[in-house]
Amino acid sequence: MVIFNNVVKYYENLKVLRDISFQITKGEMVFVTGPTGSGKTTLLKLIYLAEKPDEGEITVGDFKVTSLKKSEIPYLRRNIGIIFQDFKLIKNMTVFDNVALSLRIKKEKDIKNLVYEALKKVHLRHKADSYPKILSGGEQQRVVIARAIVAKPELILADEPTANLDPNTATAIMQLINEINLQGTTVIIATHYRELFRNTWKRILRIDEGNLIERA
Secondary structure (H helix, E strand, C coil), X not given: CEEEEEEEEEECCEEEEEEEEEEECCCCEEEEECCCCCCHHHHHHHHCCCCCCCEEEEEEXXXXXXXXXXXXXXXXXXXXXXXXXXXXXXXXXXXXXXXXXXXXXXXXXXXXXXXXXHHHHCCCHHHCCCCHHHCCHHHHHHHHHHHHHCCCCCEEEEECCCCCCCHHHHHHHHHHHHHHHHCCCEEEEECCCHHHCCCCCCEEEEEECCEEEEEC
């Protein structure tokens, strides 16, 4: 599903990622960990082409990411749902409209049913007409998850999905993400919170000073 082959990324003269190579199979859930500033978010950005690698090759599904033309990037992103750490919800739009936005951009059919189906999965169907500012942090994160899954992508990228949430809410969010993965969606979670993957059988990719250390 996702293949990195000798990927290198610089920021100015700093090599953030050094010859990174790994492969994630379809339907797998993988944790990417490491200290703050280690390159976890950069790795996710390379997958959906918010950043480009300086060296190496990246493949996502059927897309050779490193050779995509700018006009082809939207087709790559249609297969990817992103759960942002800072939510990135549009404040003057309702929960329904935030979740529906990507569907409207792509001119999808049956938007109403797709949005309500996604909101039902995250237990927020009753909040469809609410605005983000009146929601709790956990509710906002669930809206972000609904937005990420509404188009039924093959791949979910989650960047610190439980940051700034209390332990109980964080547990509920991880249960939702696990349910999504169990339905066959590939999930990559970037986090520095060891509690999320402690005692888990999921594969862990650790970034340390730009180098990748894999733990099965």
